[in-house]
Amino acid sequence: MSADVAAAPAARLIANPTTESRAARLLLIGLGLGFLALFLVIPLFAVFAEAFRNGAAAYFEAFGDPDTQAAIRLTLLVAAIAVPLNVVFGLAASWAIAKFDFRGKSFLLTLIDLPFSVSPVVAGLCFIVLFGANGYFGPWLDHHGVQVIFAVPGLVIATVFVTFPFVARELIPLMQEQGTSEEEAALSLGANGWRTFWSVTLPNVRWALLYGVLLSNARAMGEFGAVSVVSGHLRGLTNTLPLQVEILYNDYNFVAAFAAATLLAGLGLVTLVVKSLLEWRYGDEISSKHRK
Amino acid sequence: MSVELKIRDVRKEYGSFAALNGVSLDIRQGELVALLGPSGSGKTTLLRAIAGLETLDGGKILFGDVDASSKSVQERNVGFVFQHYALFRHMTVFDNIAFGLRVRDKARRPSESAIKTKVLELLELIQLTGLEKRYPSQLSGGQRQRVALARALAIEPQVLLLDEPFGALDAQVRKDLRRWLRQIHQETGHTTVFVTHDQEEALELADRVAVLHKGDLQQIGTPDEIYDNPATPFVYAFIGESSAIPVTVQAGAAALDGAPLPVNGVSAQDGPARFFVRPQDVTVKELNGSSTVAGTVAALRRTGAYRRADIEVGARKTRVEALLPTNAPISVGDKVGLVFQRYALFPADSAPATA
Structure with a gap:
């Protein structure tokens, strides 16, 4: 009976109600793919093509430049300081917001998002006003022999600011969804607060934390605007990799500029792959919003 | 331990x-x-x-x-x-x-x-x-x-x-x-x-x-x-089933819309009160003068092994539920007399009996 119905030509007239006509589908898919190619694939390809324009030897030679090497080291150093600081801050903030009720909670949530809405250049300028030679704390810091602006501390501060929301933003929704009953169970079984955090709270958010670290690391290494303002562009001293790319490019040293850029592009690709792997494997442990 | x-x-x-x-x-x-x-x-x-x-x-x-x-x-x-x-x-x-x-x-x-x-x-x-x-x-x-x-x-x-x-x-x-x-x-x-x-x-x-x-x-x-x-x-209403009838207590006797309620042991203070009774504690009889409460059968329902009757009593037609055997010779509109086996009276101003 049902086989008869399926075989009848009339059945073909009943299309899936959410399916568009063939022409509309081709148009939409074509638009999507065209956009993707124009704005993502071709530029990415161009970066690598330009970097290898004079062959592999010229590409690797670009990394022999001590200034570029210094920029790579500085970028790694800044990320190595800024990302752990963000982990600590992100855990503390999301723990406080998700597990406790207090006055000003929504205000704190808004504040955490501030770096998303403020232009990084503005953020950089704020730190100049605070810590610069003529800034509020500048003279005092100078008197004590501490240089923040045009030095590594300034780069770290600017990077921490722009990467501020990443870890907290990943953890807060997950922790809120998980609630506090597992923590209460641990406490009632005799565990102290510290033990509860390490044995219950942290393992429950470990993959989301890794996800947040990944995003915040990518941003920390790739940040340009805020870092550019506080860096002072001292070659070999305060140039991070993105700043070095700009300087090399402005010096018409295109191969070297694009070679350095491939590192950042590569970082982006690796981040993307690891991020996708995490979402695929631990989607439901990262957050409800990634759940399939 | x-x-x-x-x-x-x-x-x-x-x-x-x-x-x-x-x-x-x-x-x-x-x-x-x-x-x-x-x-x-x-x-x-x-x-x-x-x-x-x-x-x-x-x-x-x-x-x-x-x-x-x-x-x-x-x-x-x-x-x-x-x-x-x-x-x-x-x-x-x-x-x-x-x-x-x-x-x-x-x-x-x-x-x-x-x-x-x-x-x-x-x-x-x-x-x-x-x-x-x-x-x-x-x-x-x-x-x-x-x-x-x-x-x-x-x-x-x-x-x-x-x-x-x-x-x-x-x-x-x-x-x-x-x-x-x-x-x-x-x-x-x-x-x-x-x-x-x-x-x-x-x-x-x-x-x-x-x-x-x-x-x-x-x-x-x-x-x-x-x-x-x-x-x-509250406990009366929350635990099990019960009907609540608004009554008036005066000098140790309860009255339903002016007519005396044939119940003993009324200890509630004078004033408006509420009379609680469970369906299984309501017996339905022939109307018999002042020893029973007069009522009219308003609805009958079959629930499992029993029949339930909603019986209207008093001038305000307050409904009282009674549990009856399924073969009880009773139909909607019958005038019946009720006897309450077990009940309780509480002053009306005590906590509302909402479950």
């Missing part, structure tokens, strides 16, 4: 809302007590206060002779079973049950082999032997609840507290687990308090039932006492 619980004038406020309004009750050693009430009655707040998961705004909680009010949740050594189990999702069943023993300080922590013995023993008690390597997500709801109970029992608690232990389970599993919990309680003898909004569960399972309403303890007693002699209008 297991102790008696003394709860003395316990108060808890959330802003201007009084969740617990000075509740006092004693729970004997080894007793199984149900805290029963509708949502918002304060029953869960009281349970969490006993555990130390809520701070008190007044009153005391004693474990035996020790004042536990100022002790932290860790120091109280209570076994708490949460409504949604709250199993540690990244730990196996074994690690969940062992958790309370492993977090002890070195001096009191059993050896890993002693922990293993204890966990396997508990797994046998909860009839989940062989599932120790599973994760909570690989268990059914009923199995999770049993693991949660084993985890709470592992620390040899002074009292066992269960928050709506069967609330999230389907009907058949509920029934099995109820019987099983009763059995475990008999075997282990822990002083146990559980919260429920299901009166059937409370009456079937508990040695004594404490009925709470709006932060007040309405009554505590055995299931028989609670059902047969409700102390307040």
